[in-house]
Amino acid sequence: MILNASGCLDALAAPEVARSLDAFVTKTVTPQPRQGNRPVRIAETEHGMLNSIGLENPGIEALVAEKLPRLVELGVPIWVSVGGFAATDFAELCAALDERDEVTAIELNLSCPNVDEAPESAAEIVVAARAETRKPLYAKLSPAAADVAEVARAVQAAGADGLSLVNTMRGLVLDTHSLEPTLGTETGGYSGPALKPIALAAVFRCYRATGMPIVGMGGITTGRDALEFLAAGASVVALGTVLFADPEAPARVQAELMTELSARGLDQPEDACGISHRAAATTVA
Amino acid sequence: MEGVGAYTLLRVERGGLEPGVPGQFFMVEAPGRLLPRPMSLCLAPAGELGFLLEGVGPGTRALCEVEPGERLYVFGPLGNGFRLDVERPLLVGGGIGIAPFPYVAQALGDPPVLLGFRSERHAEAAVLLPNAAVVVEPTYVTEPLAELVEDHDVLACGPEPMLEAVRALAPTAQLAWEAPMACGYGACYGCSVEIDGVLKRLCIDGPILEAA
Numbered sequence A: 001m002i003l004n005a006s007g008c009l010d011a012l013a014a015p016e017v018a019r020s021l022d023a024f025v026t027k028t029v030t031p032q033p034r035q036g037n038r039p040v041r042i043a044e045t046e047h048g049m050l051n052s053i054g055l056e057n058p059g060i061e062a063l064v065a066e067k068l069p070r071l072v073e074l075g076v077p078i079w080v081s082v083g084g085f086a087a088t089d090f091a092e093l094c095a096a097l098d099e100r101d102e103v104t105a106i107e108l109n110l111s112c113p114n115v116d117e118a119p120e121s122a123a124e125i126v127v128a129a130r131a132e133t134r135k136p137l138y139a140k141l142s143p144a145a146a147d148v149a150e151v152a153r154a155v156q157a158a159g160a161d162g163l164s165l166v167n168t169m170r171g172l173v174l175d176t177h178s179l180e181p182t183l184g185t186e187t188g189g190y191s192g193p194a195l196k197p198i199a200l201a202a203v204f205r206c207y208r209a210t211g212m213p214i215v216g217m218g219g220i221t222t223g224r225d226a227l228e229f230l231a232a233g234a235s236v237v238a239l240g241t242v243l244f245a246d247p248e249a250p251a252r253v254q255a256e257l258m259t260e261l262s263a264r265g266l267d268q269p270e271d272a273c274g275i276s277h278r279a280a281a282t283t284v285a
Numbered sequence B: 001m002e003g004v005g006a007y008t009l010l011r012v013e014r015g016g017l018e019p020g021v022p023g024q025f026f027m028v029e030a031p032g033r034l035l036p037r038p039m040s041l042c043l044a045p046a047g048e049l050g051f052l053l054e055g056v057g058p059g060t061r062a063l064c065e066v067e068p069g070e071r072l073y074v075f076g077p078l079g080n081g082f083r084l085d086v087e088r089p090l091l092v093g094g095g096i097g098i099a100p101f102p103y104v105a106q107a108l109g110d111p112p113v114l115l116g117f118r119s120e121r122h123a124e125a126a127v128l129l130p131n132a133a134v135v136v137e138p139t140y141v142t143e144p145l146a147e148l149v150e151d152h153d154v155l156a157c158g159p160e161p162m163l164e165a166v167r168a169l170a171p172t173a174q175l176a177w178e179a180p181m182a183c184g185y186g187a188c189y190g191c192s193v194e195i196d197g198v199l200k201r202l203c204i205d206g207p208i209l210e211a212a
């Protein structure tokens, strides 16, 4: 199954791209509308890119009233990514979405490097969100946590149904000439191919620590990348930065993945989930 | 690939791509780089698309060096082009801002053109618009424009300070703006600019905006 990574596709601006996905994930929505950060908001690096969009979004009310009805028409399952500055924000957002049948799952963005973090721990936020909704809850974690597997165990105990791994990591790009930060906010979130080994490690460790369903992302560009995320323990993969250069990536990655699977005698993506762990699971009799 | 003064003209086979409305742009793969680069369509000869490039950084320099036969991923046309229902068009370009105008001029039947460049070598690009009046720094296009603006509908493309100066002279001008773009199709929110107090994505709500 292939999704987009939150914030990397506007399904209403590019419906044909959204329809090529197995589910569409919205950009993170907050309780109130947000203007986002001042420009410059993007900068390319040698092996990735930085962004400091700053969660520009219309707020939950406008999302539910104006965007959801139009998103439903795409005929693609919808996941809503929610974010906030306190556990109460997440609770409010989940309550607003709980009754919406058109919402398949909720992703809790616990890890945006471009906004201040909520004072509560990830687990406290999941508890607050869980109290307001029965929809599947995916906790999106930062790869920068000291021990991401520990955070994963904590959100599992708090009632999360799955994990989204990973969000961006903080990075800095300096202007070629002035040596001043290129981005308006100075630092921003680093995504793209450079993130892949870090993201794979997070998926690998969290799968082993929790066995939860994982949406794997971070630098996926090819079917081979997708296969590696599945092998490390992801059950679903999401495409982010690659969509900017290649809007046709979902169909391409899917086709490449099927070729990779059949070359290994595997019938479907599920058959690859967690196969990297086989060796580790073997014990001498 | 051919040099046009200080710039480089890149011609690619059109394949299934439409040239679109003059002023629209394409996202062009920059070999060896992660992100494509936005480029205005400059020329649309039969079966081809032409882009005029200024090598200012790694992406545009890589594009200036592609060899015939190389494969490039090109995506577009994107954004909103110029409104062509104007009665007395005048095209005003600064530097690489000349890029969209050969295609615009073709659509409008060779309207008058004012071009400003920072050196004689850059000004050689004016061969793409044989009717153009050309000024070179320290003269700015806004000098001759001041006398023509009353009787014309201005379409302008160039660096931001030039566009601001044109806007001050010609409040109804159509201006082609730039912003850093990662995707060009509304996906990344990297190109947001404030227009009349509202944030808009320049790639889908622009890049051409009415001045007023």
Ligand SMILES: Cc1cc2nc3c(=O)[nH]c(=O)nc-3n(C[C@H](O)[C@H](O)[C@H](O)COP(=O)(O)OP(=O)(O)OC[C@H]3O[C@@H](n4cnc5c(N)ncnc54)[C@H](O)[C@@H]3O)c2cc1C
Pocket (backbone or CB within 6 Å): B025, B037, B038, B039, B040, B041, B051, B052, B053, B054, B055, B056, B057, B058, B059, B060, B061, B096, B099, B100, B177, B178, B179, B180, B181, B207
């Ligand atoms: C709609 C649109 C149409 C364009 N059409 C053309 C065209 O026809 N021909 C052409 O040569 N260029 C055009 N450009 C500009 C071109 O896209 C940039 O010069 C290019 O992306 C720079 O990439 P780079 O890697 O070479 O340099 P970078 O290292 O990315 O940039 C070099 C310098 O330019 C600045 N810069 C980069 N991108 C922009 C931008 N979009 N706006 C303002 N400053 C910027 C950087 O801050 C830096 O100082 C267009 C831009 C837009 C938005």
Ligand SMILES: Cc1cc2nc3c(=O)[nH]c(=O)nc-3n(C[C@H](O)[C@H](O)[C@H](O)COP(=O)(O)O)c2cc1C
Pocket (backbone or CB within 6 Å): A005, A006, A007, A008, A027, A028, A051, A053, A055, A081, A109, A112, A140, A166, A167, A168, A190, A191, A192, A193, A195, A217, A218, A219, A220, A238, A239, A240, A241, A242, B188, B189
């Ligand atoms: C421009 C941009 C905007 C993003 N916005 C969000 C967002 O709103 N919410 C979120 O959870 N993640 C956001 N992300 C992070 C991505 O969802 C993803 O976790 C990350 O980019 C890693 O995947 P990738 O390397 O494939 O891009 C954004 C990433 C980019 C590049």
Ligand code: FES
Pocket (backbone or CB within 6 Å): B180, B181, B182, B183, B184, B185, B186, B187, B188, B189, B190, B191, B192, B201, B202, B203, B204
């Ligand atoms: S360039 Fe990505 S939204 Fe405009």
